[in-house]
Amino acid sequence: MKKLYLKIFLIAFIVFTGGFKLGFSQVSAVITIANENISGSDYFFDVYIHEGNASSGPVYLGDSQFRISFDNSKFTNPGLHQLSNPSSLFGQEDGYGTFVPSNTDGAFNDAITRNNYYNSISVSIPNGRPNILNIELNGPGPGNQNAFDTRVAKIDNNQLTHRLGRYRISGFKGSGDPNLSLVTTGSFSTALLSYGSSSPWNTSLVSISAGTLPVEWMSFTATNTNNQEVKLFWITAWEINNDRFVIEKKLEHGDFTDIASLASKGNSNSPQSYTFYDNSPMTERVYYRIKQIDLNGTADYSNTLEVQFDWGKDQAYILYPSPAEHKVSIETYIQEERDHAFWVLDLRGKEMINGKIKKGNSIKKLNIEELPAGNYFVKIQGPNDSIHYLKFTKKN
Numbered sequence: 001m002k003k004l005y006l007k008i009f010l011i012a013f014i015v016f017t018g019g020f021k022l023g024f025s026q027v028s029a030v031i032t033i034a035n036e037n038i039s040g041s042d043y044f045f046d047v048y049i050h051e052g053n054a055s056s057g058p059v060y061l062g063d064s065q066f067r068i069s070f071d072n073s074k075f076t077n078p079g080l081h082q083l084s085n086p087s088s089l090f091g092q093e094d095g096y097g098t099f100v101p102s103n104t105d106g107a108f109n110d111a112i113t114r115n116n117y118y119n120s121i122s123v124s125i126p127n128g129r130p131n132i133l134n135i136e137l138n139g140p141g142p143g144n145q146n147a148f149d150t151r152v153a154k155i156d157n158n159q160l161t162h163r164l165g166r167y168r169i170s171g172f173k174g175s176g177d178p179n180l181s182l183v184t185t186g187s188f189s190t191a192l193l194s195y196g197s198s199s200p201w202n203t204s205l206v207s208i209s210a211g212t213l214p215v216e217w218m219s220f221t222a223t224n225t226n227n228q229e230v231k232l233f234w235i236t237a238w239e240i241n242n243d244r245f246v247i248e249k250k251l252e253h254g255d256f257t258d259i260a261s262l263a264s265k266g267n268s269n270s271p272q273s274y275t276f277y278d279n280s281p282m283t284e285r286v287y288y289r290i291k292q293i294d295l296n297g298t299a300d301y302s303n304t305l306e307v308q309f310d311w312g313k314d315q316a317y318i319l320y321p322s323p324a325e326h327k328v329s330i331e332t333y334i335q336e337e338r339d340h341a342f343w344v345l346d347l348r349g350k351e352m353i354n355g356k357i358k359k360g361n362s363i364k365k366l367n368i369e370e371l372p373a374g375n376y377f378v379k380i381q382g383p384n385d386s387i388h389y390l391k392f393t394k395k396n
Contacts (some may be wrong), residue, residue, distance in 0.1 A: 028052030046162040059155040060195040062139035067183040077169040085094040095165035099153035222305040229279035246291040322392035
């Protein structure tokens with residue numbers, strides 16, 4: 001990711017009897033180039049905007065130009081393309097944008113706002129500037145307060161929330177770093193405009209200064225290990241004033257929650273690697289992301305990764321029936337010289353029942369009448385301390 005800090009300086013004149021008073025406020029914003037990835041000969045990236053920490057208020061996004069330099073030697077006849085999102089609401093393309101207006105009544109206003117911004121963006125690699133990716137935004141022109149409140153994107157301080165869109169550079173040769181970086185100086189540089197929040201909706205030009213990322217991510221992977229646990233592994237290119245990494249996890253039907261924290265290895269300008277194993281119960285789809293926290297408390301996120309599990313291919317144990325109302329049975333087909341420990345866990349990992357399954361081929365019947373209706377996992381400690389998961393649904 002490359003992050004650049006922008007500042008908007010707004011001067012307000014307030015008239016009083018006998019004269020006027022000069023007031024001053026500062027609005028700041030951050031632009032992030034994120035989620036860079038490769039697919040074949042295409043190089044993808046996202047552009048995000050959020051309000052800076054010291055800002056006196058949000059940005060109301062108007063006409064803007066985003067100029068991003070890149071190493072065109074990594075490409076053959078490169079072209080810049082804005083991606084459409086065929087699954088967006090009402091079948092309208094929004095370019096994977098996530099903007100919302102000031103006054104949203106839900107999905108409709110959000111979808112129309114995103115669609116308006118998507119259709120007002122043009123992309124190019126300008127003639128005479130072969131190392132520049134040019135994204136031109138022709139912002140909305142509100143005719144009244146309702147149009148402003150329901151159609152102009154409000155950019156607050158939620159990081160990696162307000163996505164301008166997703167873009168593709170074609171012709172990638174398949175090796176090397178294209179070194180995407182926001183252009184902040186010169187006559188052909190990035191410019192961001194913010195509307196005033198009421199008529200006549202004058203715009204203010206953003207003054208841009210470059211910032212430094214506390215952490216530059218090189219890679220982040222999440223791997224299913226033998227259908228038993230997840231190995232999380234990430235590498236940073238450098239770290240400056242980074243305090244820690246918080247591992248966040250989301251089950252198939254839930255929200256992201258913290259499951260662990262790893263301290264930073266300290267300031268470094270060379271690659272550092274980190275590893276964490278999650279062997280807690282999981283749904284068949286589970287999602288992970290890393291929250292990076294600076295020494296001053298500022299937070300940033302990695303991309304989100306999905307890991308899939310197949311619970312139906314474990315031949316060592318069988319659970320039936322599911323759904324069940326009163327009892328479930330666990331059959332084991334492992335000849336082992338010791339009992340098998342088991343735990344019944346809800347989707348948050350809370351232990352509901354525990355016990356032993358007799359060694360050798362055996363059947364264990366569990367009374368589940370006292371369990372609330374819902375989905376559960378049975379975690380079994382098998383041979384050589386291997387971990388196995390079964391799942392069942394408790395009916396009302």
